[in-house]
Amino acid sequence: MKTAPFADPKAMAGILTELQNEAKTLDRRVTLMEVCGTHTHSVARAGLRRMMPEMVRLISGPGCPVCVTPVDYLDRALALAALPNITVCTFGDLMRVPSSTLSLEQARAEGATVEVVYSPLDALAMARDDSEKKVIFLAVGFETTVPTIAGALDEAEREAIPNFMLLPGNKTMPQVMRVLVDDPDLDVDGFLLPGHVSVITGWKLFEFLEAFKVAGVVAGFMPTDVAQGVLALVRLAKEGRTEIGNVYGRVVTADGNQHARDLVDRYFEPSDEIWRGFGMVPGSGLGLRSEWAHRDASKIEVEVPPPAEPVGCRCGDVLRGVIDPPECPLFDSGCDPDTPVGACMVSSEGTCSAWYRHERWASEAGS
Amino acid sequence: MCLAIPMKLIECSEFGGVAEIDGVRRQVSVIYTPEAEVGDWVLVHAGFAISQVDADEAAKTLELLREYSDAMVDL
Amino acid sequence: MQRLVPPRAVGVGGRIVKVPQRVLLAHGGGGRLTRRLVEELFVPALHNPHLATLTDAAVLPELPPGRPAMTTDAFVVDPPIFAGGDLGCLSICGTVNDVAMSGAKPLWLTWALILEEGAEGELIETCVKGAARAAEEAGISVVAGDTKVVPRGKGDGIFAVTAGLGVVPPGRDLGDAHIESGDAILVSGPIGDHGATILAHRHDLDAPGLKSDCAPLNHLTEAVLESGAAVRVMHDPTRGGVVTVCHEVAERGATQIVLDESAIPVRREVAGVCDLLGMDPLALACEGRVLIWVASADAERVLGVMHSHPRGENAAIIGHTQEAVPGTPPVVMKTQVGGVRPLDLLSGLDLPRIC
8 A cells, every 4th residue: 555646646636626616716815724733734744734725724723632631731741750750741732831930851951750652552552661650641643643652552551561641631522613603703615634543533524514514534644645635625616515535545544443432331331531622622632531541640649730721822713723833922032843832832733833834934945 | 744655565573573674773672563564554653653554555556647747748 | 709710712714812701890900901902902903003003193104185073972872782783783784874974085083982890791802703794894004992890880881982993095175165056955865763773672563674773884985976976965964863853954054954755765774663653763863874954956966876886786866955044944744644744853763652
């Protein structure tokens, strides 16, 4: 299953030509929002935004789990990392996010034991290898990632490995999307729906959008996948249809992966969760069920400083799609990828970071 | 958090699987793809196979892409 | 604990050397053990008349005509032994290549090692063999060395610090300032092999076909320069990869660099590792590749020279320079799907991501 055909320039040109044709007969500009950091990344990597027709505007929403993780979560992770005999394990994405004080990367330089892992199973392996160390895995990510964390937890339970815990911080998409479509300041015609979240949840989960008169198309992440998704959305917008489409049929089905959802359900239950920029979004988080309290690192007593959002940072407004990054006073004037102030600038697919790297130039080339 | 790539399952047992892409192999958990067999393509995220790749659907998409590509050549 | 055994005899490049079973603090103490390590291992392995004098400084013959070029480097790779190379080979090649990039013919290197107490003899043996092989291929002499030993826990097995000296022949003058708009950019082979090899090791990825590209490039660069092509400047994309070099050149050469994604050679295993971990091959280190900026009229000629050299078989033209315009990114890439995007510099380490 070669991926090269999904990045074929001729196929891409063909889809974009179709898109240009469709866009010609649009009576107004269509605004499409993607809600997945990996889509932000794919769009930027292929240079797609500049290839979109004038009448099609592609914006980023709160799809970067790093960016929407509240400062308080990072503060707690840092406090735990400072405790003796604790190893904090994390996906690479979180390492450089600033907390109220340091980032995890900076904390490591100061002596905290922090390890970057590719898979939660690698963190479990560390716990298995050293029973003296308490391994705490930072559980962030959306529906795609939760099953991998549940899988590691399940293995820890079955093998009776006591020194493996989680700091719960996972979030789910539908609730925050409801907040978005309810927001009078935001005028979105359609969502490019997250392809890999949908692998787990199934695309039917997003049918609630129809009641809000917003279309949605599930798309994958190769350049042609994204372009096909945008094309399908533009067609729906033109016809005034607000159904859910799927152009990622090779891995996304209507009902998703029940095995994954069952195991997640065994360990996790919906919780109220704070999203940076949105405040509390009820039922949008996943906490550990009470019978797994022995795995819950949020139950460990630590002193956490009162959360301090950096002064002037407008990550929240950026995440809600209300402003573009340059409208934040700190953008490129104190806040940049080397010295990020807010989370939107740290992650390589955070909206501000993506904008800084790709959009702040007047044009790509002189000629 | 959606970085997942298609890999071919080259080993599969009740203890887990080994998947490969472009000559690179890694152990993967196959607890979420119980129907996958050696030779099948699976989508791998953070060390877990989270879905099988539907060969028919993939073929349909590839066919569609070929049509788009041919349309450009014909111009 | 087992009794330490005496050093064992090992062949290196046709000579017999003695490898201790394990590094002791005394090996760095300057006394008898140090002397034996130097005389029985390093000198025979790196054999040349200058090193054999074992005096405080190597007094060398007069330099050939031209301008001397010097470099220094430190090597701290983890793991010290990897597919396709080791710290020994890496430290010699890295230093030789730095000198060669300036258009100089590398002549003499120094090689200082900081060993950790308790390091296995096999580790030292592998690194010394690697260094000897690399020195032989490059045709240079390691004329001075030093050995220190730090207590257990204070080092990572083996560190190396080098200096390299070469001579730029008269009439040759390379530099970023010589770059003109419309110049071609060539690379001598597939990118990211070394970085991907280290990453694969770190993250338990098994890739039998993947190995470091660690190699001396001075013969290749000399052949290119001897061809008479109007070479502006050469750089080896080590730490930080191709993207870092391009940013540096764009800044120092006051030019914009345009790379063509579909022209950049990347091994499938390197692409696989990058796809799995969410990295970019352009950001990964190469230890045996050279980037060459040359007048566009001479691009094909340089390509031909490289293709007929064992270290340049898969060379390719990967981009060109153009006039830098204020407000446009210094480095851009024409993507394989027909788009254009700015190619950004890394901020800190590239970490495996899941998003």
